[in-house]
Amino acid sequence: MELNLQPLASSCYVSGQPFREGDRVVSVLARSDSGAVARYDALEAQAASLRPEGFVACRWVQVFKPRPAGENPERTLKLSAEGLFLALTDPSTLPSPETDRLVRFLALLLERKRLLRPRGQTPDGARDLFEHAKSKVLHEVASIELTSEFFIAVREQLSVLVGEPKQVVAKAPEPEVQSAAT
Numbered sequence: 001m002e003l004n005l006q007p008l009a010s011s012c013y014v015s016g017q018p019f020r021e022g023d024r025v026v027s028v029l030a031r032s033d034s035g036a037v038a039r040y041d042a043l044e045a046q047a048a049s050l051r052p053e054g055f056v057a058c059r060w061v062q063v064f065k066p067r068p069a070g071e072n073p074e075r076t077l078k079l080s081a082e083g084l085f086l087a088l089t090d091p092s093t094l095p096s097p098e099t100d101r102l103v104r105f106l107a108l109l110l111e112r113k114r115l116l117r118p119r120g121q122t123p124d125g126a127r128d129l130f131e132h133a134k135s136k137v138l139h140e141v142a143s144i145e146l147t148s149e150f151f152i153a154v155r156e157q158l159s160v161l162v163g164e165p166k167q168v169v170a171k172a173p174e175p176e177v178q179s180a181a182t
Contacts, residue, residue: 008025008027008039008041008062008064009039009041012025012041012042012043012046013040013041013042013050014042014043014046014047014049014050015042015043015046017043019041019043019064020064021064021065021066022063022064023043023044023063023064024043024044024061024062024063024064024092025041025042025043025044025061025062025063025064026041026042026043026044026047026050026059026060026061027039027040027041027059027060027061027062028040028041028042028050028052028056028058028059029056029057029058029059030052030053030054030055030056030057031054031055031057031159032053032054033053033054038052038053038054040052044061055156056098057098057102057156057157057158058084058088058098058099058102058157059093059094059096059098059099060087060088060090060093060099061090061092061093061094062087062090062092063092081106081109081110082110082115084102084106085103085106085107085110085116085139086132088102088103088106089103089139089140089141095142098157100141100142100144101142101144101150101153101154101157102154102157102158103141103142104141104142104144104150105154105158107128107130107139107141110130111130114133115132115133115134116130116131116132116133116139117130117131117133118130119131119138121143122140125143126142126143127140127141127142127143128140128141128142128143129141
């Protein structure tokens with residue numbers, strides 16, 4: 001699954017202050033009521049003032065690094081499910097119900113692709129442990145019950161990231177035509 005995202009902004013959405021190398025930046029993906037997907041980037045210190053319009057799909061924190069002069073910006077627009085999982089499970093990302101739900105879904109997806117391996121639970125049983133196959137790093141994922149409400153909420157979050165799913169319209173069966181026997 002590939003997700004098309006806007007690139008990291010060069011300045012804070014709240015204050016307009018340009019980001020400097022090493023600044024901690026909070027990124028938020030949201031869908032407005034009109035259906036447009038927007039990414040909001042703000043300095044971590046000013047993130048409390050960030051009020052994105054519409055439904056918030058997820059948020060994460062990253063350290064700002066200026067883009068190299070010759071970098072291809074088109075390449076950075078593509079974010080894989082694995083990349084999003086790693087960004088959302090970064091220790092600097094504050095957990096929230098929305099983030100935990102999306103991380104749980106991505107863990108299921110990546111486990112199926114064998115990019116994550118289950119490694120048990122934390123001692124309190126509140127989080128499942130997954131090992132990233134490439135880096136061998138353990139990631140904690142909230143143990144969330146997989147109910148229909150869970151999948152409805154994930155569907156809303158994913159619709160922000162990848163667009164609305166196409167509706168499948170079932171065709172009515174054609175009536176049988178009886179032939180007259182002669």
